[in-house]
Amino acid sequence: QELSDALDAPQINGSTPVDEREQLFHAFRDGSVKLLVVSKVANFSIDLPEASVAIQVSGSFGSRQEEAQRLGRLLRPKTNGHTASFYTLIARDTVDQEFAQNRQRFLAEQGYSYTILDAVEQAA
Structure with a gap:
């Protein structure tokens, strides 16, 4: 809300x-x-099908299946040829950070690539 x-x-x-x-x-x-x-x-x-950006704020405590479903829905080919981006916001030093790492490992094993950006480092 x-x-x-x-x-x-x-x-x-x-x-x-x-x-x-x-x-x-x-x-x-x-x-x-x-x-x-x-x-x-x-x-x-x-x-x-034309959604091009998803920002995940809560990763459901590490559900790899749900994350794969979200990615699959977003990464479908677009009629205009554009690509899509999937972002996950994670608070440092929380239980969600550990779950996110598990999801990242799973996605890497499935062939997805990702980049980790640190808000503190980006602000500097």
Whole structure:
């Protein structure tokens, strides 16, 4: 909810009625909505083929399968030929950092490449 408010973007979560979800997904597909904040409900049965950026804020405590699903949905070929980017934000020295490292190892084993950027180093 905080991200949705901060970004002034519609949010879709488990309590969002199905008809409202479909309306928001349709608005995203047709370009009238440029940004959606989604929870884990976006892991299953949605099709946003032209989505080009995903920013994962919580990695579900290391679910490699869910991360692979998110990547697979985002990295589908785009009709305009553009590529997609997938970002994960992780707080240093938290339990999520360890889970993220496990996901990174798994993705590397699957052939995905990734770059780790440190916010502290980037700011310097």
